[in-house]
Amino acid sequence: xxxxxxxxxxxxxxxIILTRRYYHHRPxxxxxxxxxxxxxxxxxxxxxxxxxxxxxxxxxCSYEEAVADLRAYAGVGLEPRDIRHLVAAVAPALREALQxxxxxxxxxxxxxxxxxxxxxxxxxxxxxxxxALEGRAGKQEDGSARTxxxxxxxxxxxxxxxxxxxxxxxxxxxxxxxxxxxxxxSGILLRQEALRRGLGRAQKVVYLGDGAAWxxxxxxxxxxxxxxxxxxYHATEHVGALAKALHGDDxxxxxxxxxxxxxxxxxxxxxxxxxxxxxxxxxxxxxxxARRRAIESELSYLESHAQRTRYGEFREQGYFIGSGxxxxxxxxxxxxxxxxxxxxxxxxxxxDLLSLRxxxxxxxxxxxxxxxADIRAKQRERARRWAPAEN
Numbered sequence: 001x002x003x004x005x006x007x008x009x010x011x012x013x014x015x016i017i018l019t020r021r022y023y024h025h026r027p028x029x030x031x032x033x034x035x036x037x038x039x040x041x042x043x044x045x046x047x048x049x050x051x052x053x054x055x056x057x058x059x060x061c062s063y064e065e066a067v068a069d070l071r072a073y074a075g076v077g078l079e080p081r082d083i084r085h086l087v088a089a090v091a092p093a094l095r096e097a098l099q100x101x102x103x104x105x106x107x108x109x110x111x112x113x114x115x116x117x118x119x120x121x122x123x124x125x126x127x128x129x130x131x132a133l134e135g136r137a138g139k140q141e142d143g144s145a146r147t148x149x150x151x152x153x154x155x156x157x158x159x160x161x162x163x164x165x166x167x168x169x170x171x172x173x174x175x176x177x178x179x180x181x182x183x184x185x186s187g188i189l190l191r192q193e194a195l196r197r198g199l200g201r202a203q204k205v206v207y208l209g210d211g212a213a214w215x216x217x218x219x220x221x222x223x224x225x226x227x228x229x230x231x232x233y234h235a236t237e238h239v240g241a242l243a244k245a246l247h248g249d250d251x252x253x254x255x256x257x258x259x260x261x262x263x264x265x266x267x268x269x270x271x272x273x274x275x276x277x278x279x280x281x282x283x284x285x286x287x288x289x290a291r292r293r294a295i296e297s298e299l300s301y302l303e304s305h306a307q308r309t310r311y312g313e314f315r316e317q318g319y320f321i322g323s324g325x326x327x328x329x330x331x332x333x334x335x336x337x338x339x340x341x342x343x344x345x346x347x348x349x350x351x352d353l354l355s356l357r358x359x360x361x362x363x364x365x366x367x368x369x370x371x372x373a374d375i376r377a378k379q380r381e382r383a384r385r386w387a388p389a390e391n
Contacts, residue, residue: 115160269309333361
């Protein structure tokens with residue numbers, strides 16, 4: 001048992017040299033410093049500095065920028081690798097701690113009801129290193145991939161509408177989930193977050209999404225009974241493709257037709273335009289087969305989403321009909337931090353930073369940080385003490 005110096009420890013008041021007792025267990029080749037545990041040091045930083053580093057790592061556009069921000073705002077001098085190592089050490093434990101937060105039961109007793117709770121999902125590609133893309137198919141000419149899709153989910157609430165009947169999102173009510181795991185894992189994370197946000201006491205649950213099949217399958221598995229709404233902008237793209245298939249030789253006419261149909265669809269539904277185009281197909285048997293197939297494809301798509309495109313009814317009830325929140329989230333939560341020029345991520349590094357960023361941008365970080373400390377304390381209490389080596 002010998003006193004030995006720690007590397008420099010970063011505090012809010014500058015660097016210090018900390019000397020403490022180190023206990024080494026020769027048979028196992030491990031050791032521990034009880035003072036580190038008492039002070040809750042994280043990668044050579046005090047808890048207060050570690051929290052600032054987590055925030056800077058997730059809020060800044062890069063680790064280099066995070067270092068500059070910490071130096072400017074708090075006088076903390078670090079290197080990018082210091083923050084990178086901290087994120088790698090802390091993020092997995094924070095994900096584990098998040099799972100310990102209570103999922104609100106239904107009903108929630110005296111808790112105030114939630115008028116309308118929205119859930120939404122989407123995905124966006126993130127540039128990855130070569131080793132993280134091995135064996136993955138992609139959209140490049142040779143069939144390889146340059147990105148991996150990050151799945152992002154969001155939950156937000158609505159309490160009412162404005163004077164014109166337009167829905168109003170409750171300020172500060174949006175929280176996110178993010179992962180590079182599969183579709184089903186993403187759906188489970190989103191359901192857990194919805195439960196934490198009051199799914200069990202929501203008077204109405206609305207699920208917003210685009211046309212991806214995995215999104216609606218997640219709705220079926222995790223949010224039975226939720227009202228389904230297809231993103232209006234996504235629907236207008238298919239209406240535009242339908243108009244182009246009908247009037248491909250006249251772009252101006254196709255554009256005008258799309259505008260008219262989309263206005264009508266927003267007031268009611270696509271039912272009228274579907275009937276109109278079906279009648280045109282029946283009356284025009286001499287149209288080329290390729291043109292008919294293109295028209296049929298768009299008709300089939302819109303018909304398959306008939307219950308999700310009753311926009312006139314949804315607007316009368318005061319609901320959002322666009323998935324702008326999750327679309328913006330893909331740009332702000334993922335794009336702004338993980339898709340900067342020159343960035344290429346490892347799978348672990350991207351997962352750690354995405355999960356940390358979602359927690360920092362949501363309402364749970366303080367609770368999760370405390371839960372993590374409690375978990376570590378209990379683990380130390382249960383840890384088996386070293387026993388004398390057997391002869």
